[in-house]
Amino acid sequence: MRSLDAKLAEIRAHPSSRAFIIADAKDADMAFGVRAPGPRDYLATRGARAAQFSPEVWTREEFAHRNLPEFLDIIREVTRQGLVDIMLMSASVNEQLTIREGLFRDSHVTPAARANDTTDVWAVRHGGYLKEPAQPFRSATIDHIQCGKSECDRSSEQFPGANLGLYSVTFVNDLEQDLATLQAFKEFRLEAERKRFRYFLEVFDPNVDSGIPPEKLGEFINDNILRSLAGVTEAGRPLFLKIVYHGPRLMEELVQYDPNLVVGVLGGSAGTTYDAFRLIHDAQKHGARVALFGRKINNAEHQLAFIEMLRLITEGRISPEEAVRAYHDVLGKLKITPKRPLQQDLQLTDQAMSYGGESPRTSVRVRDNPLSKPAAPRAATAIDAGEPQAAATKVAWPVKSDGSPDFANMSSADRQAYDEDRLKRRFG
Secondary structure, eight states, X not given: OOHHHHHHHHHHHOTTOOOOEEEEEEOGGGTSGGGTTOBTTOOOTTOOOOOOOOTTTOOGGGOOBOOHHHHHHHHHHHHHHTOOSEEEEOHHHHIIIIIISOTTTTOSSEEEEEOOOOGGGOOOTTOOGGGSOOOOOOSSOHHHHHHSSSXXXXXXXXXXXXXEEEEXXXXXXXXXXXXXXXXXXXXXXXXXXXTTOEEEEEEEOOSSOOSOOGGGHHHHHHHXXXXXXXXXXXXXXXXXXXXXXXXXXXXXXXXXXXXXXXXXXXXXXXXXXXXXXXXXXXXXXXXXXXXXXXXXXXXXXXXXXXXHHHHHHXXXXXXXXXXXXXXHHHHHHTTOOOSSOHHHHTSOOOEEOSSSSSSSSOEEOOOSOOOOOOOOOOOEEEEOTTSOTXXXXXXXXXXXXXXXBOGGGOOHHHHHHHHHHHHHHHHO
């Protein structure tokens, strides 16, 4: 069983469980074009891939973005790391990695593909599409996602491609536009049910002025979600939701309404490292069970270390502030220059939740958040976890009699010391 299915079962059986689903959204080629693979300041272990540049025009170093082969190398590396539960891709990347290479065949990570690309993700350079109300559109078909061709062999329920997709809707508070959006969603749902295709539902905030005050926008979105799904029986319902985090009250309002509704948050623009870590922490605290981070991961100085911090936060083993400090420590050990100095990276900023980054969609602001200063870790003499009994070492956290970490008796400082040590060992 893949970790996604195990965690969904755990969440539904035990509402108090800390089970949390993390998705890496590597579907940006459905939105950005050349810029989709992200900046070249981070590459997978394999390094640079061949590219053709005319030296009298420009050099590879002057070209700021990764190419597609370098992007695919990072997807492979993140998948093999095994800390995410879902890898979201475009249909074409899904074909190459899932169908042709079999990357996910023996992995607990679930492959998924973006099942539609509404016009509010058409973030091409010099384009004006993002300024217009979102229009429904689908490049990919379910069959192409499942098997790479227009018609799949349906004699069995097994497909070589992904059997999970993201479907996106955008409500703009305009009757004609929202009716067209819901009609397209209905057609997709019926087809997905016939073809036994699983999906999760992404609900964006309006990409144009909706006439709704910003402080009321979350209520508009919550009501639209619940109203739209009320007429959908279990066979056609999404596995979970992906929405903008509008703050604690509105998250809890949605989560408490229907305990069977699994709610997740989207990441939005890159922002500071603390923006990302605090978002996943706060969303989980107030009921979210899923986070799908695209640009926040793809623009990180070291994607594997960044993902590891996200996982440690959701497991309750490290606070967002501690995670930022530990992440900077890892970057220092790897001799990677951070984009921001530590104190600046510990700040919260307004986060644009649109693909363009400057649309009227809601920005999330968290108030009343004094940054905690790290306490000095207390020393203890014990056997380091994973080492033989004879290799007694001094560690800065409590351990059990068998030498394994005693998380139940760890203070916040203890957890920070333990996780920093583990990350140093892992990343060198």
